[in-house]
Amino acid sequence: MKNFSNRYIFLYVSGLVLLIAVTLTLVSLGLKPRREANVEREKMRQILKAAGYESNKDEVPNLSALEFQELAPEHYSIRCADGSLGEVVRVQGKGLWGPIWGYVALSSDRTTIKGVAFSHKSETPGLGAKITDDTFAKQFAGKKLYDADGLFVSVRVTPKGKEGQLSKENRVDAISGATITSRGVDKMLYDGLKEK
């Protein structure tokens, strides 16, 4: 086995680290426009999905035809798929492994949910990751944020058999096997829609 001096080892590692760092930085900078475009496109797709439009990966929707407007940061006004004007707000919270977030389309009087589109960073595929599935999201359409007495209850995500006093209009079914993620969605909606 060859004998390497400390000086050689030090220079070797420094050189290698420098080389790798520079290469990765260049790659990262080179791909940055693509990554950011992906994120932006993903966001628009979610807003449109919440507003009830079928998502199409390749099609760029005509936003001005939809009267799309930014009212405040992460708060938009858009003509929804059912023809009426609605508002889309962003909500964010915590799942089991990392952040979850989504866009909720509300009726213009802000009492009824028209649709939702959720996303997550690192929920378990097949379990928590199912919050992005249509079967889960479709449940939210038409749900009310207020109970019969006009009090804010949000739309609760409850497991089957644990509905309590909640009326059908104020709850949806949780995902079985994904208790923590479901609770996260529940809390995210409650916190995010409270002041809207």
Place this chain on the structure above:
Amino acid sequence: MSLKKYLGPLSSDNPILVQTLGVCSALAVTAQLKPALVMALSVTVVCAFSNLIISLIRNTIPPRIRIIVQLLIVSFWVILVDQVLQAYVYEISKLLSVFVGLIITNCIIMGRLEAFALSHKPWPSFMDGLMNGLGYGLVLIVVAFFRELLGSGTLWNIPVVPHAWYEAGYLNNGLMILPPMALILVGTIIWIKNSKTRRAK
């Protein structure tokens, strides 16, 4: 040089089934076919090219810091793969999320660098990494096939269990989606494999 001598990792010397390396990620990403396949490809790329680079510079690496050098090279490829996935197949990179980054800790890759690339020429090292990645991927896909089919009733996100079955009372096996079931499946595959081939002493 024949191709045959590199084929060991696909069967008789499979990294998961025989060397029992990389089992943890095999449990994590196999709930569905699509992430499993992308994970398999990513690991194959990282494993093959890390082996190649380490083999190319193997005579200049001071033995005292070889693990650090290996880690540097492996993380370089993992970050590269992650960036490319995010830029070109954003949907799938979202599906895999943290598990791409965790390829760094996949024991198969470090194992091959230590056991093979440090002492072999570049081309055999590249093939060794490639085949070990594919051997790993093969098991991943088999496990994911059964987990997605029995756990979600779909394959590649396309429903394959007829609707009539659900109406007749058929339920997806929720246990299949949970990691313990992946362990049992991997165990079953190892069992089947061992009962067919006895390793030569």
